Amino acid sequence: MISSIKAVVLDWAGTMIDYGSRAPVVALLGLFDGEGVPITEAEARADMGRAKRDHIRAILKVPRVADAWRAAHGGDAIEDDVTRLHDTVAALMRDAARDCSALIPGAADLAARLAQAGVPVGSCTGYTREMMADILPLAAAQGYAPAVIVCSGETKEGRPSPLMLWKALVELGAWPASACVKVDDAVVGIGEGQAAGAWTVGVAASGNGVGLSLNDLNALDPAERARRVRASADALRAAGADYVIDSVADLWPVLETIATRIAAGEKP
Numbered sequence: 011m012i013s014s015i016k017a018v019v020l021d022w023a024g025t026m027i028d029y030g031s032r033a034p035v036v037a038l039l040g041l042f043d044g045e046g047v048p049i050t051e052a053e054a055r056a057d058m059g060r061a062k063r064d065h066i067r068a069i070l071k072v073p074r075v076a077d078a079w080r081a082a083h084g085g086d087a088i089e090d091d092v093t094r095l096h097d098t099v100a101a102l103m104r105d106a107a108r109d110c111s112a113l114i115p116g117a118a119d120l121a122a123r124l125a126q127a128g129v130p131v132g133s134c135t136g137y138t139r140e141m142m143a144d145i146l147p148l149a150a151a152q153g154y155a156p157a158v159i160v161c162s163g164e165t166k167e168g169r170p171s172p173l174m175l176w177k178a179l180v181e182l183g184a185w186p187a188s189a190c191v192k193v194d195d196a197v198v199g200i201g202e203g204q205a206a207g208a209w210t211v212g213v214a215a216s217g218n219g220v221g222l223s224l225n226d227l228n229a230l231d232p233a234e235r236a237r238r239v240r241a242s243a244d245a246l247r248a249a250g251a252d253y254v255i256d257s258v259a260d261l262w263p264v265l266e267t268i269a270t271r272i273a274a275g276e277k278p
Contacts, residue, residue: 059196116259212246
């Protein structure tokens, strides 16, 4: 029954690689520190999943950050500042992403099962193509090489618009969107899937919502660990996710359920 799914499109950081989605945070903290405007991890994570240019704009609009920018730079941030910051963060992101390129446990097994079942696999990311340059061969060496990769800046708008997902589906030759699945750890990624008309699966434990490496997550008191994962899951459900799982290691049974519903004529 899995063959009734026409394509599965997966996010990268926090979904298939980089447990805790740490790389973007490391890069953004370094970027703003270098500007004399330190930001918090919470501020860095608030708009995670957006294209990096949009993400930087959103951070600069946070009132506390805007005030700190004026104090450090003598005026409001303008679009030229956004462009300069985006150009600067590219190298920081590439370094951080390379250091955080380990596949999330279960990701390679999922890719192998989808290939065996003949289900096309695509991907979308808030990273630019330059930022992905080192990740792609490292992921392939670990067993994950999606057929299609759509990067930030390759569509007119990024998430939560559906354009990146639609581009991935066009390149995969997969339709209708209502027979396809988008998997993402970020709220804007769920919005992207919804806007495209696809089924959406949120990833609660391994992604931005919790924001911890697997070792750090496992080191938490069980009650605190459960609380953080539950809060992440609640945010994804509130964004409209059709299903929420802890990590891609838990995805296959959900895909089987979705496939059965598609075969029965249901739509998301």
